[in-house]
Amino acid sequence: MADSVSRKKLVARIFISLAHAIWMVAFTWLWLNFGPTSSDEQLLIRASTLSKRLLLDIDDDRPKRNELMFVNVAGDVALIPRTDGNGKNIVTDREALANFLSFLKNNPDHYKYILCDIIFDQKDETEEIGPARDSMLREALTDLPRYIGSAETDDNGNVIKGIFPGKTAVVEYRAKKGSGFLKFKLYQGKNKSLPLIMYEDIDKGKMEHHGLAYTVNGKPSFNKMIMDFKIRQKHILDTTFYGGCYTLQSLAELLEVVEFEPGVFDFMKKNKPIVIIGDFTRADVHRTVVGEMGGTLILLNAYLTLTHGDAIISPWLVLLLFGAFFILSYLTFYSLPFTASNAWRKFSHTKIGKFVTGYVSIAAFLIILTIISYSFFNVHINILIIAVYVKLLERGISWWDKRKERKHSVKEEMIQEGPRTYEFNSEDTSMYKPGQRTNSLIRQVSKIGKIGTDKDQDDEVDYQPGKSEQTSKKKTKSSEVAEMNEPKNSQNQNEE
Structure with a gap:
């Protein structure tokens, strides 16, 4: 087949395939940033994630154990009256939280940063003790250095300020509570997300919004990404200070240590970990491709995505996608650039062969592409929408070829059959009355x-x-x- 194609025609084919490959790279970027992800793709994303993290045991991009400290407030709760007067609301024990934050406020050299994934949107109006507990927490949060808390947005996208002082930022995953979590937005509308503000505070990075495009430290980046969970729920199940992967302590246990054994916190002074406070095991738990995970852990993984540069679009990733899409474009438009064997041609005309060449081959090609992309760049590609697009393109090309074939055959029939009625001049000649x-x-x-x-x-x-x-x-x-x-x-x- 390659011998029968002239050099000029081959150059034209390559140029068309290159142009289409550029469009497919742009389309992939647009879909990753703005498009949804089908639940059917979660199986592939889960398989590639578990293969990398479990089978291949590639976990060296996780932070060291002494760099993080997890505080679980799931078991430290209190009851406060509902605003409508009907029953009680379950909230975090504000007195216990105030005592722990006061300890950190008095020892600012014991930590690097505080992430508190708790939304305070209702006052404690419990008789006698309610206002006192709120007052303690308000005092602890006032001028607390290197602190950030969670916040929600109203219907207009404006951040709702909590009832206590301190810096807050929006978190997107709460809008998808109870459903499978897959993607996270760093810019949520006009607001910066909590992980993004953490990145700017701790690592002094900067993410900017330029219309549809985004940059991190001046480099092109993704805004909406399929999460790569570097830290998973299993890494924080250990409840001891010096065993397992990371330290996960309940708020009550930490208060006992603060009161009776303050020397235990010498390791904090030495390592200055990021203190992460949230509900890891009870209410704020979400389904992900790697199993159930606390919402606070999702925020942390989004922050780690920024610190490892996974949000930045690598030029090598662009080159990988461009090369893969060029091959896919050429095969879609012009089939194989060489003569296939007789056995393959016979097989491709069978029912199984048509299914393999029409569907399985495209799926296998895209699966290999997303595995390579995730393995080397920690970026999952939405292959379902690309596969659908390629199949629609194939159908369109097939329809166009058949249409051209029909036109060509009609012209040949006209030449063989001779003149039609409209070819006679009505003044001089007629098929029925010869002039x-x-x-x-x-x-x-x-x-x-x-x-x-x-x-x-x-x-x-x-x-x-x-x-x-x-x-x-x-x-x-x-x-x-x-x-x-x-x-x-x-x-x-x-x-x-």
């Missing part, structure tokens, strides 16, 4: 036919035995006279 021009053509054809017949007869006479040359000459003269008289007779008929 003067038509009669003239008929006479000329008849004349040629008769001459040919007479000549054949003359030739035959010359070779007949017993016939003289004079007899043949007489016949020739008589035929010439008949020819001269014929146009006159026909003219007289027309006049009549």
